[in-house]
Amino acid sequence: MSTEVTRGTDDRIDQYPDKHVTEGGRAGEELDGYPPVIAPGHSFASVTDKIASLALRKRTPIGWLFAFFIAGSILQLLVLSIAYLLAVGVGVFGNNQPVGWAVPIISFVWWIGIGHAGTLISAILLLFRQSWRTSINRFAEAMTLFAVACAGLYPLLHTGRPWLAYWMFPYPNTMGMWPQFRSPLIWDVFAVSTYASVSALFWFVGLVPDLATFRDKSRHWIPRTLFGLGALGWRGSARHWHRYETAYLLLAGLSTPLVLSVHTIVSFDFAVSIVPGWHATIFPPYFVAGAVYAGFAMVLTLLIPIRVFYGLEDFITMRHIHNCAKVMLATGLIVFYGYIMEAFFAWYSANIYERAMMWNRMAGSYSFFYWSLILCNGIVPQLLWSKRVRENMFALFTIAMFVNVGMWLERFIILITSLYRDFLPSSWGMYMPTIWDLAMFVGTLGFFVVNILLFIRLLPIISIFEMRTLLPEAKVHPEEEHKVIEDKRQERGDTPASGGLLPATGD
Amino acid sequence: MEDALKTGIYGVVAEFDNATDITRAARKAKDAGYTKLDAFSPFPIEELSETIVERHTRLPWLVFAGGVIGCIGGYYLQYWTQGVAYPLNIGGRPYNSWVSFIPVTFECTILLASLVAVFGMFLLNGLPKPYHPVFNVPRFDLASRNRFFLLIEAADSKFDRQGTADFLRQQNAREVVDVDY
Numbered sequence: 001m002s003t004e005v006t007r008g009t010d011d012r013i014d015q016y017p018d019k020h021v022t023e024g025g026r027a028g029e030e031l032d033g034y035p036p037v038i039a040p041g042h043s044f045a046s047v048t049d050k051i052a053s054l055a056l057r058k059r060t061p062i063g064w065l066f067a068f069f070i071a072g073s074i075l076q077l078l079v080l081s082i083a084y085l086l087a088v089g090v091g092v093f094g095n096n097q098p099v100g101w102a103v104p105i106i107s108f109v110w111w112i113g114i115g116h117a118g119t120l121i122s123a124i125l126l127l128f129r130q131s132w133r134t135s136i137n138r139f140a141e142a143m144t145l146f147a148v149a150c151a152g153l154y155p156l157l158h159t160g161r162p163w164l165a166y167w168m169f170p171y172p173n174t175m176g177m178w179p180q181f182r183s184p185l186i187w188d189v190f191a192v193s194t195y196a197s198v199s200a201l202f203w204f205v206g207l208v209p210d211l212a213t214f215r216d217k218s219r220h221w222i223p224r225t226l227f228g229l230g231a232l233g234w235r236g237s238a239r240h241w242h243r244y245e246t247a248y249l250l251l252a253g254l255s256t257p258l259v260l261s262v263h264t265i266v267s268f269d270f271a272v273s274i275v276p277g278w279h280a281t282i283f284p285p286y287f288v289a290g291a292v293y294a295g296f297a298m299v300l301t302l303l304i305p306i307r308v309f310y311g312l313e314d315f316i317t318m319r320h321i322h323n324c325a326k327v328m329l330a331t332g333l334i335v336f337y338g339y340i341m342e343a344f345f346a347w348y349s350a351n352i353y354e355r356a357m358m359w360n361r362m363a364g365s366y367s368f369f370y371w372s373l374i375l376c377n378g379i380v381p382q383l384l385w386s387k388r389v390r391e392n393m394f395a396l397f398t399i400a401m402f403v404n405v406g407m408w409l410e411r412f413i414i415l416i417t418s419l420y421r422d423f424l425p426s427s428w429g430m431y432m433p434t435i436w437d438l439a440m441f442v443g444t445l446g447f448f449v450v451n452i453l454l455f456i457r458l459l460p461i462i463s464i465f466e467m468r469t470l471l472p473e474a475k476v477h478p479e480e481e482h483k484v485i486e487d488k489r490q491e492r493g494d495t496p497a498s499g500g501l502l503p504a505t506g507d
Numbered sequence: 508m509e510d511a512l513k514t515g516i517y518g519v520v521a522e523f524d525n526a527t528d529i530t531r532a533a534r535k536a537k538d539a540g541y542t543k544l545d546a547f548s549p550f551p552i553e554e555l556s557e558t559i560v561e562r563h564t565r566l567p568w569l570v571f572a573g574g575v576i577g578c579i580g581g582y583y584l585q586y587w588t589q590g591v592a593y594p595l596n597i598g599g600r601p602y603n604s605w606v607s608f609i610p611v612t613f614e615c616t617i618l619l620a621s622l623v624a625v626f627g628m629f630l631l632n633g634l635p636k637p638y639h640p641v642f643n644v645p646r647f648d649l650a651s652r653n654r655f656f657l658l659i660e661a662a663d664s665k666f667d668r669q670g671t672a673d674f675l676r677q678q679n680a681r682e683v684v685d686v687d688y
Contacts, residue, residue: 044549044653170588178588182597187610194614198621205625209651213549216648232635235642236650238533238559240632241551246566247628251621254570258617265610468550476554477527 037132038470039314047315047467051460052217054310063309064457071449078443081436082157090160094434098427099419103437104158106411107444109266110294111151112192113287113407116259117295118144119199122206123255126248132323134466135315138210139306140299141203142461146451147298148196150444155188157440184268191265198258202251205244208234210460263291270414276357277418280345286338290407293331293377297403300324302452304397306461315462322390328403329384335410336378353423361417365430370413376406517640517688518543518660519672521680522649526552529655532678533558536659539674543663547641547656566627573623574616581615582608643687658686 038047085092095102118140125133156162168189170179179186212234215227234240267287270278300321307316346358361370380402383389390396421428455461468474523529526548533546533555546555582605589595590602600607629635641647641658650656657680659671668685675683 048549048652170584176593178593180595180597181585181589181611182600182604182607184610187614190611190614194618197618201621201625205628209550213651216651228637232629233637233639234634234651235639235647236547236549237632238546238548238552238556240634241548242556242560243564243566243628243631245551245556246564247570247624250567250570250624254574254617254621254624258614258621261610261613261617268610465550474526474550474552476530476552 035317035319037135037317037319038467039317042314042471043473044468044471047471048213048217048464051315051462051464051467052213054456054461055458056214056217056223060457061309064453068450068453071446071453074442074446075450076443076446077439078447081440081443082153084436085157085440086162090158092434092436093158094432094437096429098422098429099416099431101415101419102431103412103433103441104154106408106415107441108151108154108158109411110408111147111154111444111448112195112266113263113291113294114298115144115147115151115195115199115295116263116288116291117299118142118147119195119202119255119259120292120295121299122202123252123259126252127256130323131470132320134470135312135317135462136299136303136320136324137466138203138206138463139303139461140295141199141206142455142459143295143298143302143452144199145196145203146448146455147295148192148199149451150448152192152196153444155192184265184272187265188269191262195258195262198251198255202255205248205251206463206466207459208232209236209244209465210463212236213464214460260288263287270418275418275422276351276353277342277346277361277414280342282338282341282345286335286341289331289334289338290410293328293335293403294407296324296328296331297400297407300328300396300400301404304393304400306456308393310456312462315467318391321393321396325384325390325396328400329381332377332381332384332403339374339378356421357418360421361413364417364421366413366417366420369409370417373406373409373413376402377410380406516661516668517643517686518658518662518666519668519675519683520641520644520647520656520658520686521675521678521683522646523655523657523679524653524681526555526655528679529657530554530558532657532675532680535678536657536674540665541659541663541671543660543666545641545658545660547647547650547658549651549653549655564631566624566631569627570620570624573627574620577619578612578616580619581612584615585611640686640688644684646682654681 081092093102093104095104118137121133121140122137125137156165159165168179168186179189181187208231211227211231215224215231218224218227264284264287267283271280271283273279303316303324304321307313343358343362346354349355361367380399383395383399389399416431420431521532523532529546529548530552533544536544537558544559546559548555585608586603589604589608594602597604641656644656646654647656657675657678659666659675661668663671665671672683672685
């Protein structure tokens with residue numbers, strides 16, 4: 001089982017032969033033939049210095065500047081398309097009767113789905129005590145925030161009058177009107193805004209101890225002041241850590257049902273209607289699985305290049321890559337099952353509209369996109385069954401790209417093919433996105449990458465304090481551990497007596 | 508404040524280079540009868556917290572209360588707006604159509620509970636607090652890197668500038684220094 005063990009962990013492993021397996025692999029332990037979560041030989045200092053050096057450096061790497069230049073240029077496309085949209089109106093989008101929801105909503109769902117991997121990694125894997133989450137959770141949470149920011153733009157702009165977006169929130173107004181809470185669209189407002197707020201809080205809470213590290217490591221007064229403001233005066237007190245860990249665990253417990261609810265509610269936008277192809281009970285689970293699938297694909301898309309570029313192979317090891325690939329494969333299978341079931345339901349329901357919709361999907365005007373979707377999301381990811389493919393970075397990156405495209409196509413298929421031919425043949429019509437639809441979507445990609453780049457340049461992209469806990473030296477010696485807990489128990493019995501004997505404090 | 512005038516310092520702090528030593532030292536200090544002590548570490552150490560923290564934090568109860576308020580408040584918001592302030596007939600559904608109100612009630616529950624978890628944690632911790640005397644310790648910036656510090660405050664009734672420093676020195680500390688105000 002354990003082929004390589006770093007110094008200091010030997011006795012623990014001898015004592016508890018299975019403990020290290022259930023813990024999911026502390027540093028230096030090689031489990032099930034997979035590499036450890038941190039390469040052997042690291043210490044508190046080396047982990048801190050390596051991660052901090054990515055941001056706290058004088059020179060910005062040329063590669064970063066180049067990437068920033070490209071992404072920043074693409075971001076201008078977003079600025080331009082928003083300006084044009086506001087000047088001209090929603091007519092710049094290609095959607096019109098019968099296809100009232102199109103690329104902006106497709107992109108909204110795509111982005112919000114991508115965000116889900118971040119919360120899954122940071123919250124759900126924390127609850128399951130998966131220690132491999134530690135080196136990628138910060139990054140994935142940042143990805144969540146930026147993806148949700150991109151997603152949030154769409155419903156806002158899609159209303160056509162974003163300056164009146166506050167009408168969606170319940171507030172006392174002179175019109176005497178209130179939002180209509182029976183509508184899934186209002187549920188969506190609450191779900192997405194709660195999700196954005198809680199993700200931001202979770203991310204910030206995780207950052208605080210690391211910002212304190214950055215504060216203490218910066219020599220110049222400007223970064224020291226700025227990081228110090230962010231760190232809120234964090235000093236690593238044992239009392240603080242105690243509340244901190246409680247709060248962090250509670251947040252993870254709260255985020256877990258939240259993340260499942262968000263894409264469920266997004267799917268209600270469709271499933272609560274009676275449109276053929278939308279009105280399906282399978283939508284919530286299949287949307288959530290699709291969201292995690294898309295999110296892990298995006299995590300791999302970003303991590304594979306960053307890991308190589310910044311030399312993070314010690315922290316983001318093959319174990320992480322393998323696990324991400326496996327989660328992608330598992331959720332991909334759920335999604336593929338969803339596609340098959342959709343087709344089965346259409347046939348089994350014996351409903352002529354459902355059957356016509358499905359037939360249109362497979363053989364109608366947009367059948368090319370349907371079969372591309374099956375190829376990207378259903379067929380290509382099956383390669384991940386092979387360990388050789390999971391170990392080949394180039395292959396893995398390519399598969400992740402296929403999934404990114406496939407998930408966008410999935411939403412395209414769900415929206416367009418259900419709407420373009422509805423119940424009445426007289427109202428059938430084709431849909432074509434305009435140049436502005438596409439410009440805005442490509443622009444949000446630029447916005448997303450710019451945010452990711454700024455995050456990499458300015459903040460700790462790996463949770464430093466959590467990485468320290470994974471090191472063998474973080475473990476308090478077992479006998480001592482045993483003694484402390486025993487003494488504590490005894491002390492609890494004696495507390496009233498000893499408390500009574502001690503004089504009041506402050507004299 | 509009286510003690511500060513008496514001794515002129517906030518306390519003494521001992522630096523350790525591993526988690527086991529500081530846990531043992533904190534334990535010994537407790538046994539020796541010190542009550543006003545605190546430990547600083549670059550990552551959470553469960554054993555150390557168990558030694559230092561007198562009782563488990565109230566935070567979970569506050570979070571629960573936040574969740575309950577969010578839940579009731581979220582539902583009442585919908586009940587009042589849809590049933591009392593602005594009743595609309597939507598497809599013949601009852602004004603108090605509770606099934607449709609579940610998603611928003613749920614989101615409000617999570618939102619309030621999370622806000623309480625985060626802000627409650629910071630407030631109970633007394634943060635933000637940009638200045639704390641312990642930051643005057645010259646090597647304290649290592650507390651966020653790879654060193655562990657045990658502080659005994661001058662306000663402790665058992666505190667004695669020389670005696671306490673000697674006590675800490677015996678605990679395998681790398682260095683023991685005074686903490687200035």
